[in-house]
Amino acid sequence: MAMMMTGRVLLVCALCVLWCGASDGASIGVSGKDHNNLNELFSSAAAKAELAKTVAAKATAAAAAAAKAKSAAEAAATKAKAAAAAAKEAEGAAKAKEAGGAAEAESELAKTAAAKAKSAAEAAAKAKSAAAAAESVAKTAAAATTEAKAAAAEAAAEAGGAAEAAEAANAAAEAEKKATASAEAAAKAKSAAAAAETAVAETKTATAEAAEAAAETAAKAAAEAATATEIAKAAAEKAAAAAAVEAEKAKTAAAAESEKEKAAEAEALRYTAVGEDKVKRKLHDQDNSAEHHSEEKRELLQEEGPERQEKEHQHQQHEHSAENGEESAKDKSALRTNATAITDDSDGSTAVSHATSPLLPLLLVACAAAAAVVAA
Incomplete structure (x- = not known):
């Protein structure tokens, strides 16, 4: 030119x-x-x-x-795309964080319930062992009492003396008291074992319910996250379309x-x-x-x-x-x-x-x- x-x-x-x-x-x-x-x-x-x-x-x-x-039109289109992408990422992160928090809380509850169930099962096992031991002691005491009574009778018959018979009777009475105490202890041990079994069953039920609730919450959170993702995707597509329209207008003006x-x-x-x-x-x-x-x-x-x-x-x-x-x-x-x-x-x-x-x-x-x- x-x-x-x-x-x-x-x-x-x-x-x-x-x-x-x-x-x-x-x-x-x-x-x-x-x-x-x-x-x-x-x-x-x-x-x-x-x-x-x-x-x-x-x-x-x-x-x-x-x-x-x-x-200016190209810069506006770039900013719109970046804003749409940032909004999409932020919304997805927020939903995922919320879902992760709810699932984590449910998981903690399930872990706590499982730990309690394990402790209760261990206590029940210990109570059952104690009851078995008490029952064995009671049986031994009863056998000893029977043997003491027989010995006392034999001793009374053989000695024929009143003093020896009295001592044998006292010994038999003490043995009977010990047998009675052992029987009561065995009954209490059986009651504790039954209570422990009941607690174990309740704990298993609570654990199952907690796991079910956690699964349901996680599924709900996943569904909400998917919905939020779809909404963000639609908003991003809309913003991209608007940016394309603006870019086309700017191109026409140029x-x-x-x-x-x-x-x-x-x-x-x-x-x-x-x-x-x-x-x-x-x-x-x-x-x-x-x-x-x-x-x-x-x-x-x-x-x-x-x-x-x-x-x-x-x-x-x-x-x-x-x-x-x-x-x-x-x-x-x-x-x-x-x-x-x-x-x-x-x-x-x-x-x-x-x-x-x-x-x-x-x-x-x-x-x-x-x-x-x-x-x-």
Whole structure:
């Protein structure tokens, strides 16, 4: 783009230089009307160059705005996806934590109940062993009592004495008391064993119930976690769809801005091309006019000699005087310079240089405007 504009600027400058050179070689003056036309032409070219610069600046700003909108849309879509993923993970973690806490509590309860059941079973086993031992002791005591009674009877029968019989009776009574105590202890041991068995059965029932409740709670928590996962998944899909819609809108807006930018560039190129075409046509017309007047002047000078040349000078002077009556006060100095150049052929080149000197600022303005367009 910059090389194209630079080439056009160089072309305009080259045409200006060629036009000035052709005017110097022909040794003719520039009329006030042509000077005004050139002023209008270069002013129009400068205005169009400025308009092209403004259009290019607006196109650049529109492109930057479109790029920013696209970047903002992409950032919003990325943030929406990240937020949806984070929400999904957080919700799943919360549900899993809750389910894990409930299951852990139920597991602790089951472990405690199992430990209590084990302790009760051990106590029942110990009570059962104690009852068996007590029963064995009671049986031994009963046997001893029977043997003591028999011995006492035999001793009483053999001794026949009252004292020995009394001692044997006392011993039998003590043995009977011990047997009675052993029987009571055995009964209590049996009761304790029965209570221990009952406790073991209750503990097993409680353990089964706790395990069942834990399984039910875990299943419920798993179902809630699955439901929460589905909800989070649906929310994430919805957020992703919304982000995709926003991204598509941003892409459409960026495409529209790009189209506007291309249209603005095309418009700027069109204005520049139109201005350059007008300058080329005007310069070409000036070159043709200068060549035509130069050829006619040389033919007249060759055919009629000095007298014809003097008449031609006078005729041109009258024509310029008539044109000066219609021109504004601003162009009178240029017309007087042209008339002086026609009267004195020896100073023709100097007159042409004075007449063309006001065009230099216009050339500078045109080159500056073209350079500004290139810089934009």
